[in-house]
Amino acid sequence: MRSDVRYVRPSSLGEAVGFLSDHGPETKPLAGGTDLLISIRSGELKARYVMDVNRIPELKGIAMTGEGLSIGAGTTIAEIASSETVKRLAPVLRKSCLSFGSPQVRNAATIGGNIANASPSADTFPPLIVHETIAVLSGPDGERRIPVEEAAAGPYKSNVGSRELIVRFILKPSEGRFFEFLKIGRRKTLAIARVSMAVLAEKDMRGAVGFIRFCLGSSTPVPCRIVEVEDFLTGKILNEAVVAEGGRLAAEKMIEISGRRSTTVYKEPAVKGLFNRLLYPMVKND
Amino acid sequence: MIEPLKTVPISFKVNGRPVSLEVGAGETALHAIRERLQLTGAKEGCGIGECGACTILVNAKAVNACLMLAAQMDGTSIRTVEGLAGGGSIHPLQKAFLDHHAVQCGFCTPGLLMSAAALLKEHPCPDRRTIADGLSGNLCRCTGYRQIFQAVEAVAQGEKEKTQ
Numbered sequence: 125m126r127s128d129v130r131y132v133r134p135s136s137l138g139e140a141v142g143f144l145s146d147h148g149p150e151t152k153p154l155a156g157g158t159d160l161l162i163s164i165r166s167g168e169l170k171a172r173y174v175m176d177v178n179r180i181p182e183l184k185g186i187a188m189t190g191e192g193l194s195i196g197a198g199t200t201i202a203e204i205a206s207s208e209t210v211k212r213l214a215p216v217l218r219k220s221c222l223s224f225g226s227p228q229v230r231n232a233a234t235i236g237g238n239i240a241n242a243s244p245s246a247d248t249f250p251p252l253i254v255h256e257t258i259a260v261l262s263g264p265d266g267e268r269r270i271p272v273e274e275a276a277a278g279p280y281k282s283n284v285g286s287r288e289l290i291v292r293f294i295l296k297p298s299e300g301r302f303f304e305f306l307k308i309g310r311r312k313t314l315a316i317a318r319v320s321m322a323v324l325a326e327k328d329m330r331g332a333v334g335f336i337r338f339c340l341g342s343s344t345p346v347p348c349r350i351v352e353v354e355d356f357l358t359g360k361i362l363n364e365a366v367v368a369e370g371g372r373l374a375a376e377k378m379i380e381i382s383g384r385r386s387t388t389v390y391k392e393p394a395v396k397g398l399f400n401r402l403l404y405p406m407v408k409n410d
Numbered sequence: 411m412i413e414p415l416k417t418v419p420i421s422f423k424v425n426g427r428p429v430s431l432e433v434g435a436g437e438t439a440l441h442a443i444r445e446r447l448q449l450t451g452a453k454e455g456c457g458i459g460e461c462g463a464c465t466i467l468v469n470a471k472a473v474n475a476c477l478m479l480a481a482q483m484d485g486t487s488i489r490t491v492e493g494l495a496g497g498g499s500i501h502p503l504q505k506a507f508l509d510h511h512a513v514q515c516g517f518c519t520p521g522l523l524m525s526a527a528a529l530l531k532e533h534p535c536p537d538r539r540t541i542a543d544g545l546s547g548n549l550c551r552c553t554g555y556r557q558i559f560q561a562v563e564a565v566a567q568g569e570k571e572k573t574q
Contacts (some may be wrong), residue, residue: 130414131435131481139412154479161477162458164436173414174435176482202471226547227525229459231471232478313546314460 129164132175137182137262140289143175145264148287153177155198155237158229182291183236186210193255193297197236197290201225201248204235213297216322217251219305224248226314236290242276242346243316249276249347250322251305254337255295263288276346301326301335304402307342308394317342319394321374321402325357333357333406340374343391344381352377362407364400371399420484424449425493433480440464442480443490451491451520455549462548465521466490472528472547491520494527502568503527506561514553522548526562534569536562 132151134140144151152171154160155178163169177183183198186207193213195204204210205221224230224247238248239259249272257272264287272293277283284290305322309315320341328334336354341347353374360366375395379388414435421430424447433442443449443466455463457476464475467489494501503526506512513519522545529536529544536544541562542555550558 128416129436130416131418131479132412132414133481134412143412154482156477157479157482158459158474158477161438161479164479165438165457165476174479176479178482226459226462227528227544228462228465228472228474228547229477231468232473 129169129171130173132173133179134175134177135179137180137289137291140175140177140180141262141264141287143173144287144289147173148285151175151286153237153240153289155240156200156229156233158225158233159237159241159243177289183289188213188297189294191294192258193295195235195293195295197239197292198234199236200231201233201235201238202227202230205230213299214251214255214295216254216298216303216305216324217248217295219303220247220251220307220320220322223307223312229314235293239272239275239293240282240284240290242278242280242282244276244279244345244347245317245320245342246347247305247307247317247320247341250320250339250341252293252295253339253347253349254322254324255298256337257296258294259284260291260294261285261288262291267291273346273348278345298324302406304405306398306402308398319343319391319398320347321395321398323402325403325406327406330361332359332361334359338374340378340395343378343395348381350374350377362403364407367400367403367407368396370403371396374399418481418484420481422483422485423487425489431480435479435481437480438476439466439478439480439483439488440475442483443475443488449490449492452524453517453520455517455521460549461518461521462525463518463521465524465548467524467528470528470531472525474547489524489527491523494523501527502565503530503561506564507558510557510561510564512553512557512561518548518550518553522550522558526565529562530565530569535566538563541566 150172154176184196201221201224210218238246252272261268302325307317307320322339324337326335339349375392453463455461459474459477466475
């Protein structure tokens with residue numbers, strides 16, 4: 125426990141951004157605390173100020189707007205998992221939230237914190253990426269919008285500036301499409317994902333893939349959409365051989381991005397296998 | 411509170427009783443509850459949110475007190491295992507844990523009781539899977555989960571009979 129840190133709790137976005145514009149580089153925002161408290165405990169946190177962003181109304185809420193499905197950065201994982209709006213318009217995000225951490229962690233952790241922490245295994249990253257989400261940031265120079273896949277620069281390195289705060293996410297809503305989020309962990313609860321995947325897809329009139337968004341998590345320095353897999357599957361009628369080839373492409377791309385590592389012996393077949401499981405329902409339903 | 415503070419004055423409710431404290435900026439909620447309020451039911455097992463021994467209810471939701479700053483308790487309503495019993499008798503969950511031998515060393519018990527209380531509030535008649543999911547953030551290393559699940563089921567069964 126650190127005794128030299130200082131606590132500050134703004135009650136509006138204006139106050140928060142004002143504080144960050146003066147002290148951003150020495151400040152760490154505290155949202156759910158499920159990652160930050162661990163670094164406070166271990167003494168790794170070097171920041172002088174901890175800024176509690178849990179009482180900022182502008183960071184809360186889930187609503188369908190003219191721009192898309194808006195989810196406040198301060199929304200907890202449990203709130204997202206129980207939202208009827210999310211269930212209808214972004215069920216793949218809901219699925220990732222239902223298996224996130226543990227019940228206690230879901231009640232505290234926020235989606236903004238999950239993205240800002242920039243873990244390669246962050247569970248909400250792949251679903252947000254397949255929804256082509258825009259992250260809305262607020263800083264001293266006003267609002268900045270970036271595609272969510274650009275929010276992470278590398279493992280635990282965020283592209284959100286030290287004087288900026290994530291305010292909300294805008295998802296392209298997706299109703300009625302095939303969706304799936306799967307992860308492999310050492311156990312069901314509280315395990316850091318070793319491999320995770322999200323997909324949104326739709327068949328066209330003749331039963332071929334007309335639309336697909338695919339994202340791989342926990343296997344590359346930053347979770348990433350794999351366009352090669354999407355392009356390969358688009359226009360094809362899915363059978364076991366086509367899905368197996370898609371899985372092989374996904375694994376190949378992972379190795380290209382991450383390089384061959386000691387974990388590749390495990391991850392290469394794991395990515396292929398999980399990919400089969402991910403898309404098999406689309407084969408079976410024919 | 412836009413002024414950064416090293417010591418933070420907070421007011422909140424613990425088990426229905428209003429309290430005011432001065433806490434350190436980097437102090438955890440668990441530390442304040444155990445060391446300042448002397449409510450030692452919640453335990454520090456792992457200290458990193460994996461074992462659930464520190465589970466408390468904050469505004470009726472189960473959270474890990476080790477992953478929360480004491481300053482965040484300001485204005486909230488906290489319930490610890492000490493607040494489960496009331497009116498001179500133990501809580502039905504506590505009785506069921508005794509009846510079903512769901513306690514061995516007892517270290518995980520306060521956290522499990524709080525997770526179970528939160529679960530039953532949301533799902534008064536949960537099936538075995540819902541119970542397992544609801545208690546999945548709590549580790550027990552000696553009793554075994556079967557007796558714990560049976561105890562929670564017994565309370566849920568009692569609730570069901572009451573409403574029938």
